[in-house]
Amino acid sequence: MVEFKGTKSSWGIIAKLFHWSLALLLFWQVATGISLHNMEFSPIKMGFIITHKFFGTLVFSLVVLRLIWKYIFNTHPKYENIPLFHKLVSNLVHFILYGLVILIPIQGTLMTWLEGGDVYLLGLIKIPPLIEENFILYPDALTIHYYSALILTAIFSLHIVAALYHRFMIKDKYGVWKRMAFSRTKV
Ligand code: HEM
Ligand code: HEM
Numbered sequence: 001m002v003e004f005k006g007t008k009s010s011w012g013i014i015a016k017l018f019h020w021s022l023a024l025l026l027f028w029q030v031a032t033g034i035s036l037h038n039m040e041f042s043p044i045k046m047g048f049i050i051t052h053k054f055f056g057t058l059v060f061s062l063v064v065l066r067l068i069w070k071y072i073f074n075t076h077p078k079y080e081n082i083p084l085f086h087k088l089v090s091n092l093v094h095f096i097l098y099g100l101v102i103l104i105p106i107q108g109t110l111m112t113w114l115e116g117g118d119v120y121l122l123g124l125i126k127i128p129p130l131i132e133e134n135f136i137l138y139p140d141a142l143t144i145h146y147y148s149a150l151i152l153t154a155i156f157s158l159h160i161v162a163a164l165y166h167r168f169m170i171k172d173k174y175g176v177w178k179r180m181a182f183s184r185t186k187v
Contacts (some may be wrong), residue, residue: 006075010179018066019180025059026156033149053112054123060105061122093159098153107148112142125164129157
């Protein structure tokens, strides 16, 4: 039976769909972002920026919906028998990940306004600029955007290494992998 909400041993199908779709989107977003960093100004770069902005606002919208689902509607699986240290570190890493995937799109939006560009939520709704164009601040904003994305990459790499450690090294003895995986096969 499909579990929409979380149970004692699963985050539930909705949380899993949010988690894995966001993971894919973030790989795309970081890869396009880092490519942009290394590209000369060109029509191809302009096209990349349009898709980058579209997916950036999609990331933001999905994270907001995910957090609403997580804290208002969903029930959480319990951490059973897991060492306190694992629990604290993983909660801290999840908190930082959420913080970065909320802040980076907001910062990308502010940066776009500094450059005099427009931002459309999901390519549809124009967000009225809240700040004025400022070409002097723009290069610093771009640098902040770039380094925040690198920090995000470092933290989510740490998260992936921890997930793979649970899955392959300790054979998922705390059931951490299983509760976010789609497959129910035994590890
Ligand atoms: C989690 C989401 C995002 C990530 C990981 C991300 C990452 C990056 C990275 C690494 C760059 C390259 C920076 C450089 O050239 O030094 C970049 C460029 C850019 N980002 Fe984002 N970004 C995200 C969301 C957004 C959003 C929501 C917007 C605006 C709506 C945005 C607007 C831009 C623009 C306009 C550039 C190109 C700047 C240029 O080269 O002229 N980004 N992004
Ligand atoms: C291939 C990439 C990824 C793998 C293998 C993976 C694996 C996992 C696993 C196994 C869990 C369950 C941990 C637990 O219940 O304590 C989890 C939870 C979580 N993951 Fe990932 N993850 C990946 C990518 C990402 C990315 C890119 C993010 C960035 C936002 C992320 C954010 C989270 C968060 C916040 C949780 C806590 C549960 C929640 O709030 O929904 N993950 N991940």
